[in-house]
Amino acid sequence: MTSANNTRFSAEALTWDSNPDVQLATALAHKAYLAHLPPAPTLSTYNVLDLGCGTGLLSLALAPSVLSVTAVDAAEGMIAALESKLASPDTNNNNINNTPRNVLPVCALLQDPDDPRLATDPATGETVPTGRRFDLVVSHLVLHHIPDLPALLKTIHGCLVPGGRVMVTDFEDTGPEARRFHPEGKMDGVERHGITEGEMRRVMEGAGFAEVRVERAFEMGKKVETEPGSGVLGPVVVFPFLICEGTKG
Template identity: 70%
Template sequence: MTDANTARFNAEALSWDSNPDVQQATALAHKAYLAHLPDAPTLSTFSVLELGCGTGLLSLALAPSVRSLTAIDAAPGMIAALESKLANNPAAPQNVHPIAVLLESPDDPVLNGQRFDLAVSHLVLHHIPDLPAVFRTLHGCLVPGGKVMVTDFENFGPEARRFHPESKMDGVERHGIERGEIRRVLEEAGFKDVKVETAFEMEKRVETEPGNGVLEGRMVFPFLICEGTKA
């Protein structure tokens, strides 16, 4: 993730959860993950790595269903917001472990050599310059038979650009993910049984005219869920 991304998300950390589009996308992604993951008895044994956890909205939703969840984000401000939630809410799950790091290797000391049953990431891929590198890292972070499962909005053509206001294009590397590209990236990283399909559609606020800053338009964006298994 670039310095532009880190600076933006540090600045937005305190207000992040107040965005209804963020809340809705996370809730829909959580539902999609549960629909694609094993049932409770098996899922409850999983150790999970979440890449780009932000303020932990998905982390805290998934945590009660799994054994442990290591929540990683390159923006210290986002991790601080998650740590505050964990410290100040007695009902918060205690199996979430936040780490502020730009994870570029499965052998990063912050992981202490841990390997995971599942790696997830939501609305992060469109900010990552080098997708092959990040999926090679995630592949290395998994146990044999471990799964990767990621969600992001789909690049369905020029109109996909409207997902972001023009003022927030710094750090946006692509306007959604493309089915063929993401399948190829997962397979080349070593994943088998790769599946890429529509997870859900979400209506989102967009600028009425690109660049005018008036978020009173509405558009429906398709989201993909992409998964694979480590051989």
């Protein structure tokens, strides 16, 4: 991710969770992931890496279903927001135990599967002396910010245990209309207007993934600018999202 992305997302971190589009997209992605993952007896054994975790909305949603989540983001503001959530007990229904204890925030621009910042097990607090690997890597609404998708997918492949899975979601590039997903004033750091099935299949297979599947997972309606650059939101456009899966052989 570029410095433009890091600056923008750090600045937006404090208000990120108040955006209903962010909440809806995360909820839909979480539902799609669970529909594609194995049931509880197996899923509860998974150590998960969430790349581009933001304020941790997806990480915290997955945490009750898995063994651990290592939540990575390059934007310091986003990681600070997640750390604040984890430091403040969730008192909903007067139950302080709602705050997950198996999520570890990590501020990093991950380029090396052996990055020592991944070495700590969130569930136990123990540090793995050699490269720590994961059963599942997820990433939501991150790919369209990445300049070099092949490099990212190769890094993800290296982060997985043999037989581990990658599962990523982003909006689909359906043509010129896909550009409207972002207001013109927020184009800094946007590397592509969505992803395509063909590109993702080629990139994932090129990174070494087997059993690659790329398909539409859900659709989301979102208000877009009445005119490019106007800053005035008006019509609702429905954007399809792709889910991209693969297995490390």
